[in-house]
Each structure stands twice: as C-alpha cells, then as structure tokens.
Amino acid sequence: MPDSFAPASETSLPIWCVTPSTLEGPDVPDAARAFAAAAGFKGEPGKLLPVPGAGGTLAGFLFGVPANGGDAFAAGVLPGLLPEGTFHLEGNFHPLSALAFGLGTYRFDRYRTKKANGSAQLQLGQSEDAEHLARTVAAVTLVRDLVNTPANDMGPAELEEAAQALAAHHGAAFRTVEGEALIAQNFPLIHAVGRAATRAPRLLDFTWGDPSHPKVTLVGKGVCFDTGGLDIKPSSGMLLMKKDMGGAANALGLAHMVMARKLKVRLRVLIPAVENAIAGDAFRPSDILQSRKGVSVEIGNTDAEGRLVLADALALADEEAPDLMIDFATLTGAARVALGPQLPPAYTDDDALAADLARHALEQNDPLWRMPLWKPYASMLESKMADINNAGAGGFAGSITAALFLARFVEAAKSWLHLDIYAWNPSSRPGRPEGGEAQTIRALDALLAERYGA
Known part of the structure; x- marks a missing residue:
C-alpha cells in the first residue's frame, strides 16, 4: 500500500x-x-x-x-x-x-x-478499492517522477532503464534496438532525429500477456530533450523540454495499470527514445527521409521531430494489426492554444471508442476533448518533393495536421487513438501539484478494464 x-x-x-x-x-x-x-x-x-x-x-x-x-x-x-x-x-x-x-x-x-x-x-x-488506489497512485507517481527528472538524468538510456525495470517487475519480454541497429532494422526516422546527440537513439519494445488475447498497443513519444534541432527553439522554449518524453512516461504509467490489473490483453509498448540535439550530423530542413512504412518525408521543420519518431513506431505497431492502438505525445503547442494545459485533445475515427472514453474521462475526473481528424487539412502536409511534409503549411490547425501526419502511418489497426497531451501542471491544483503530470491514463485504465476485464 x-x-x-x-x-x-x-x-x-x-x-x-x-x-x-x-x-x-x-x-x-x-x-x-x-x-x-x-x-x-x-x-x-x-x-x-x-x-x-x-x-x-x-x-x-x-x-x-x-x-x-x-x-x-x-x-x-x-x-x-x-x-x-x-x-x-x-x-x-x-x-x-x-x-x-x-x-x-x-x-x-x-x-x-x-x-x-x-x-x-x-x-x-x-x-x-485499496488495490485500485494503490496501482493508480503508483502509476501517476511513476509518470510524474519520470517527467520531473531533468534531462541530464533522464536521457534515452535512463528512460530505457525505467521501462526495462517496469517490464521486469511484471514479467514482460523486453528488447531494445539502439544506434546504428535502427538503420539495419528499418527505423530510419528514429535514427535521423536522434543521431546528432551524444546519447544514442533507441526503440524500446516490450510485450506482456497471453498472445491469444486482444492486442492493445501503447506508443509513447520519448524525446528526452528537444532543442528544436537546427530550427532551434529560443531559450524560453527549451525550459520545459525535459518533459518532451511525457508521452513515453504516460504510456509506461498506463502499462503498469494494465499489467497490475492483469487485464485479458496482449499488451505491447513501443517507445522511440531520442534526444533532438544539434551537431554536424543533425538532420536538416529540406532533407527528405525515408520512413519504415516506405513513405518519404520532407523536413519542413526540425522542431516537428516527435511525429517523425512516432511514425516509425506506429508503422511497426500497425504491422500486427492491433485491436486497439493508442499513442501519447507532447506533440504540439497548437493543442495548448486550442484547449489549454488541462484538456488534452483526443483524435480517433472510432465513434464508439470516443464515446466510451469521454464517459470514463468524466467519471474519473481525467479530462480530454475529442478533436476532428479533418481530412481536407491533409492538403497542408503536401510536399512538392516527397510523399508528405512533416510540418503543415500556413500555420493553421497545427494539432489536427500533426494527427493527420500520424494517421498516414496507421492502416491495419482496428482502432487508433492519438492523444496530444501536455504532461505538465503549470500551477498547483488540489491533487495535482505543479510539475509533471499523468493525463488521460486513468480514463483509459477504466475503459480498458471495462472492455478487457481482469
């Protein structure tokens, strides 16, 4: 307890x-x-x-x-x-x-x-329910601790250690693809984003549960620090960039809840863990990069790196056509402009999933808000040189176009949910101290328990 x-x-x-x-x-x-x-x-x-x-x-x-x-x-x-x-x-x-x-x-x-x-x-x-309270507090504490830890002590290797420890605690099978092995195993976007850092990029991958059970896959953006790359952020924009791995932290928090409940799922967790740094071999604006899926990506902005690493991870997850795929990412400032720090936007074409999630979000006091995957805005991501551009033109609908970019890499999954979270409390509120925060995972825990009971 x-x-x-x-x-x-x-x-x-x-x-x-x-x-x-x-x-x-x-x-x-x-x-x-x-x-x-x-x-x-x-x-x-x-x-x-x-x-x-x-x-x-x-x-x-x-x-x-x-x-x-x-x-x-x-x-x-x-x-x-x-x-x-x-x-x-x-x-x-x-x-x-x-x-x-x-x-x-x-x-x-x-x-x-x-x-x-x-x-x-x-x-x-x-x-x-003492057991439910214990696992929920433990999961939220894990998320908060990971996000609050500064990048000098929470780089790709340290994030890997945290994920591996969680996997080991629950008896999950764990593997890592690191450094040049990312090229050999066809994760070119993850490698490109992280190659300029002194700390090697990697893909963390663990599975748990009976393979015959419904497949639920969690994908978390693990950018341990984001300078913006060659499109460098101003100093004020970097102050909170230790939290750019908040998607990975939330994926791990939810994974703990799922495994502690022993839900009837085959759980897979994928975390591309990188640092978007600046060096002579950093990827550049106007570069054209290949993705795992075979979709070529023109780089309109090196500060739109999160969607690049997620693209390779989502493509991998999609290859086994999971019943439900959920990605968590501190992806866009546009989401904060639209809905503020307390209300993460949720994107899905699955109306039943959206309705169930909204109900649980209200019951659990874990708010989110459904936003549209407005297909006409996909034209903002068109490239004259490649299949797609990683940065939407015109400056409009930034959170929606980011979601549409990710949607390009999801085809086989039966249901997909994208969450553009903030993972941070700018100021303290009751039960929610200033700093790193778990967002949407309590609502999702309730939804998964309802669908895939213990």
Whole structure:
C-alpha cells in the first residue's frame, strides 16, 4: 500500500467533510459544530479547521468541500494542510476523494538535501478499492517522477532503464534496438532525429500477456530533450523540454495499470527514445527521409521531430494489426492554444471508442476533448518533393495536421487513438501539484478494464 494510505487504526482522527448547509447536519458532532461557530468557520470549500478535544488533544478536523459537485479532487489539498498522523473521511465526501488525497501527497525531492517530512496518511473505508488506489497512485507517481527528472538524468538510456525495470517487475519480454541497429532494422526516422546527440537513439519494445488475447498497443513519444534541432527553439522554449518524453512516461504509467490489473490483453509498448540535439550530423530542413512504412518525408521543420519518431513506431505497431492502438505525445503547442494545459485533445475515427472514453474521462475526473481528424487539412502536409511534409503549411490547425501526419502511418489497426497531451501542471491544483503530470491514463485504465476485464 502506498505511503498515502494507512491500514485500519483505532487512533485515526476524523475529517468531517462539510458544506455550509451540511455543517448544521446530524453528521457533525455538537461540540465540533459549536467550535466552528465560535471560530467563524462556515464550511467554505478548501478551508480546514482543527477541532480541539479533551486535555488539549485533537478531536478531528472540519473540512469544507464544494457543494453541487465542484472539484472532485478537492480533498487533494489535505496532505499539505494536515499534521503528520492517520485520518479518515466522514460526511459527504466525493467518491474520488481518497484518490485525490493519495495524489496530493506527491513530492519530488530527489535533488533536495533536506527531504520532505512524513506526511499525513488516510485510512480507507470499507467501500474503498485499496488495490485500485494503490496501482493508480503508483502509476501517476511513476509518470510524474519520470517527467520531473531533468534531462541530464533522464536521457534515452535512463528512460530505457525505467521501462526495462517496469517490464521486469511484471514479467514482460523486453528488447531494445539502439544506434546504428535502427538503420539495419528499418527505423530510419528514429535514427535521423536522434543521431546528432551524444546519447544514442533507441526503440524500446516490450510485450506482456497471453498472445491469444486482444492486442492493445501503447506508443509513447520519448524525446528526452528537444532543442528544436537546427530550427532551434529560443531559450524560453527549451525550459520545459525535459518533459518532451511525457508521452513515453504516460504510456509506461498506463502499462503498469494494465499489467497490475492483469487485464485479458496482449499488451505491447513501443517507445522511440531520442534526444533532438544539434551537431554536424543533425538532420536538416529540406532533407527528405525515408520512413519504415516506405513513405518519404520532407523536413519542413526540425522542431516537428516527435511525429517523425512516432511514425516509425506506429508503422511497426500497425504491422500486427492491433485491436486497439493508442499513442501519447507532447506533440504540439497548437493543442495548448486550442484547449489549454488541462484538456488534452483526443483524435480517433472510432465513434464508439470516443464515446466510451469521454464517459470514463468524466467519471474519473481525467479530462480530454475529442478533436476532428479533418481530412481536407491533409492538403497542408503536401510536399512538392516527397510523399508528405512533416510540418503543415500556413500555420493553421497545427494539432489536427500533426494527427493527420500520424494517421498516414496507421492502416491495419482496428482502432487508433492519438492523444496530444501536455504532461505538465503549470500551477498547483488540489491533487495535482505543479510539475509533471499523468493525463488521460486513468480514463483509459477504466475503459480498458471495462472492455478487457481482469
């Protein structure tokens, strides 16, 4: 069980979750209600009031939660407000409150000399699924840790180590194609993007589960740092580029959830892990590169490298016609302009998949928004010299044209979903601290569990 949660304890203190109306209800002890009135506490959302007990002890806490739903993760602020100890929730708390509490305990202190002190723990109620909470918090923690780690300690080799450790933990078969072997085994785009770095590019590939079960393949963009290549980014544009492997991190997080649940799938995970660096052998604007699929690609912009490495990985995944193929990528700034950092766009032609995913996203408080694979915009990717250009002309619909570029490399998969995630919280919210973030994987975990039950 994660440190966020505690086993049953007689010393656990109550946290009475109240709204301005339920503060006067029968669930709140008379003494706590009287103290709240004396202290001027009215049950405002996010406010916490310690309630004294006999002899200077604590009797518990009153915590204001939103009425009419509000933020399902409101309880995520509690770990930062409570003293060290064990607590349990009472009253009208949201069904996701325990998860929010667990996610709110996250701290990234790997590089701090002074580590964070022990935090509050939540005792789970009888109705809580402790195993589900444990694997979810573990998966989100894995994603956050990978994304938050700076590129000097999270290059292609370190990302490989993390993926290999996860595969080994679940008994998955793991292989890597590295360096010049990428050329020999026909992954030319992955090699081209990563060849200028001192750290060799590679393709990470692991499989798990019964081969007779439905094939589910996850593909994650693993650009461990993106300078923009010869179309170099300004310094401000590089500040968050350690998170450009956020797609890979989220693919690994979801893979952990799938394998921990022991879903009836044959899971495959593919991660092209590279650094888009600058050197004498960097790929150039106007270069024409071959892809694994045989589609020639003119380079309109070396900063549109993520779709290149994904193209080879998607082509490989597509060769075995999976039942469901999902790719995660921190792909475009255009997605942030359209929907902001909290709402990743989702692209698919599978209406049933889109509807199911939207339902689970709402239930799990793991938002996303379906965007159109608008085929007429494919003309923006036309090249006069090659089969396709990697950068859309005109500057319009950047997230859509990126998705259409990827779609060129998917033909045989029965269903395909592309997620243009941000993988980062620009500022802290309850249960979602500033920094690296898991996006869409809780909704997908629920969807996969519904379709391919344990």
